[in-house]
Amino acid sequence: xxxxxxxxxxxRTRHGRVVDWxxxxxxxxxxxxxxxxxxxxxxxxxxxxxxxxxxLHGLNQWNGVAIAxxxxxxxxxxxxxGQPGFAKGHDPDSGQDAPxxxxxxxxxxxxxxLWSLYVPNGRGLDDPHMDYKLRFLRxxxxxxx
Numbered sequence: 560x561x562x563x564x565x566x567x568x569x570x571r572t573r574h575g576r577v578v579d580w581x582x583x584x585x586x587x588x589x590x591x592x593x594x595x596x597x598x599x600x601x602x603x604x605x606x607x608x609x610x611x612x613x614x615l616h617g618l619n620q621w622n623g624v625a626i627a628x629x630x631x632x633x634x635x636x637x638x639x640x641g642q643p644g645f646a647k648g649h650d651p652d653s654g655q656d657a658p659x660x661x662x663x664x665x666x667x668x669x670x671x672x673l674w675s676l677y678v679p680n681g682r683g684l685d686d687p688h689m690d691y692k693l694r695f696l697r698x699x700x701x702x703x704x
Contacts (some may be wrong), residue, residue: 564590578609590675594623615683616664623661626673632666639663641698645691
């Protein structure tokens with residue numbers, strides 16, 4: 560099985576290049592990050608015409624992850640157990656959950672568990688995004704254990 564990953568930085572802009580590459584590179588499964596669209600906005604038709612099924616988790620113009628596979632996918636999971644959310648100014652110790660961002664989707668293909676992950680950018684050591692990134696990675700490690 561040939562598996563690849565690509566930060567596409569807007570699938571609506573690059574779907575032609577992505578599908579052409581999938582076909583020419585003979586890729587079975589592609590994990591995509593930064594799709595930057597909702598499920599209704601995702602250009603499914605070119606992928607389906609090339610023989611790929613797509614599962615995705617996207618919210619508006621930010622983030623977003625997807626998996627395209629020409630092999631059957633099962634056990635689709637949006638997000639992972641304990642995945643933290645993020646909101647500017649949110650106190651992670653407040654006891655209230657911040658909204659989840661579209662950063663993780665998993666699927667099983669031929670008994671292989673695959674994830675498309677868009678890990679938060681920590682920006683800087685003193686930036687709140689760094690704490691978010693570390694909480695995200697800790698939760699991912701705990702979920703994977």
